[in-house]
Amino acid sequence: xxxxxxxxxxxxxxxxxxxxxxxxxxxxxxxxxxxxxxxxxxxxxxxxxxxxxxxxxxxxxxxxxxxxxxxxxxxxxxxxxxxxxxxxxxxxxxxxxxxxxxxxxxxxxxxxxxxxxxxxxxxxxxxxxxxxxxxxxxxxxxxxxxxxxxxxxxxxxxxxxxxxxxxxxxxxxxxxxxxxxxxxxxxxxxxxxxxxxxxxxxxxxxxxxxxxxxxxxxxxxxxxxxxxxxxxxxxxxxxxxxxxxxxxxxxxxxxxxxxxxxxxxxxxxxxx
Numbered sequence: 656x657x658x659x660x661x662x663x664x665x666x667x668x669x670x671x672x673x674x675x676x677x678x679x680x681x682x683x684x685x686x687x688x689x690x691x692x693x694x695x696x697x698x699x700x701x702x703x704x705x706x707x708x709x710x711x712x713x714x715x716x717x718x719x720x721x722x723x724x725x726x727x728x729x730x731x732x733x734x735x736x737x738x739x740x741x742x743x744x745x746x747x748x749x750x751x752x753x754x755x756x757x758x759x760x761x762x763x764x765x766x767x768x769x770x771x772x773x774x775x776x777x778x779x780x781x782x783x784x785x786x787x788x789x790x791x792x793x794x795x796x797x798x799x800x801x802x803x804x805x806x807x808x809x810x811x812x813x814x815x816x817x818x819x820x821x822x823x824x825x826x827x828x829x830x831x832x833x834x835x836x837x838x839x840x841x842x843x844x845x846x847x848x849x850x851x852x853x854x855x856x857x858x859x860x861x862x863x864x865x866x867x868x869x870x871x872x873x874x875x876x877x878x879x880x881x882x883x884x885x886x887x888x889x890x891x892x893x894x895x896x897x898x899x900x901x902x903x904x905x906x907x908x909x910x911x912x913x914x915x916x917x918x919x920x921x922x923x924x925x926x927x
Contacts, residue, residue, distance in 0.1 A: 661738060662693060662715060668741040669755065670811075681709060689713050697721055726827065729755065733829065757800055759829030760813050764798070764897045766832070772919035773831045774903035787908045791918070793842040793901040794819060797852035798826075802893040803860060814859065815900065815922055816852040818845035823859045824922035830900075837903055845899070853894060860892055 663673060666682060671689065675681035680691040688710025694700055696718045703714060703724055714725035715734060723730075729737070733755060763770045771793060795818040802811040813826035865886040872879045903918040 659693070662734075664745070665734070665737045665741045666691070668744060669737065679706075679708075687711055691715065692725075693717065694721060700724055727756075728828070756813055756826055756829055757811065760798060760826065760897055760900075761800070763830045763832055763900075767834075769899055769901060770830070770832045771837050771901045772903060772921055773833045774837060774918035775920065785909060787910075789905060789907045791837070791840045792904050792906060793837065793840050794904050795843060795845045796824075796900045796902055797849060798897045798900045799853070799856050800895045800897055801856060801860065803864070803887060804891045804893060805864075805887045810860075813897075814856050815902075816847075816855050818847055818852065818899065819843060821847050821851060821855050823855050826921055827923050828921055830919075830921060833903075837901075840903060842901060849896065853896070856894060857889055857892055861886055861889060 663676075663680075666673065666680075669684075671682040671684045671691075673680060673682050680693075682689045682691055689712075690706075690708035690710060691713045692703055692706070693715045694703060694717070697720060700714075700716075700721050703712075706712075708725075711727065712725040713727045713729070715729045717731055717734070719731050721730070737755060774791070796815040797818055799814050799816070800811070801814055803809060815824045815826055816822070817824075865884065868883050868885065870881045870883045872881060902921060905916045905918050907914045907916065
C-alpha cells in the first residue's frame with residue numbers, strides 16, 4: 656500500500672472525510688474544515704510556517720525530529736500507533752474509531768491517578784526577566800470526553816472545565832504528563848463540583864451547535880422573512896468524566912498588570 660493511501664485510511668478511521676486529494680489534502684471532520692500536510696523533515700516544516708490553510712491545519716510528520724506546528728500535529732510515533740489501530744480494525748477486530756486526542760487523554764488517566772500536564776516555559780523567558788514577579792500554579796480541570804450523536808452535528812472530543820471558575824475550554828492537543836517534575840508546584844483546590852462542571856459542558860455544546868437562520872416564505876403575494884433557530888437535543892450528547900487534570904499555569908506580575916498563561920498548550924484559550 657502506498658504511503659498516501661495508508662494515511663488516507665488512517666484519516667478515514669479517525670473520522671476525516673477527504674474532499675480534495677491533491678497537495679495539500681482538504682478534509683472535513685465534526686463540522687470543521689481541515690488542511691492536511693504531510694512533511695518528511697525540518698526543511699519541509701519551514702515551508703508550512705508560511706502557508707495559508709483552509710480551516711484548521713493538521714500536520715503529519717514522518718520525521719521524529721520535526722517540532723510541533725499547526726492546530727493539530729501528529730508525530731511519527733502517533734502516526735505509527737494510529738496505522739496499527741486502523742489496520743487492526745480493517746482486519747475485523749471490531750474496534751471503533753475514536754480520535755487521537757481522545758485516546759491520548761484516556762491513556763493519561765489510565766497511567767496517572769491525577770495527571771499533571773507537562774509544562775514548557777521557554778516562550779515566556781523574556782517576559783519573566785522584565786516582570787516584577789512570576790510563579791507557577793497547578794489549576795484543576797474536570798476533563799470530559801463527549802460524543803454528539805446527532806446526524807446533522809456529529810462531533811466528539813475532549814472538553815476541560817476549570818474547577819476554579821467553571822470556564823470551559825476545548826482540548827486542542829494530545830497530553831503528556833510530568834512525573835514528579837511539578838510535584839513542588841502548589842495545587843489550587845477545586846471550588847466547584849462535578850455536577851456544575853457537567854452542566855457547563857452540555858451548555859457549551861448546545862450553544863455552539865445552535866444556529867439562527869433567515870427563512871423566506873411565500874404567503875400568497877407576500878414574501879415573509881422568518882427567523883428559525885436550530886440546535887441539538889441535549890439527550891443526544893454522551894459524556895464521560897475522565898477525571899481531574901492539573902494544568903500548570905504561569906502567573907506574571909508586571910507593569911502591564913497580572914497575566915496567567917497556560918504552560919501546557921492543551922487548552923484553546925490561553926489568557927483567562
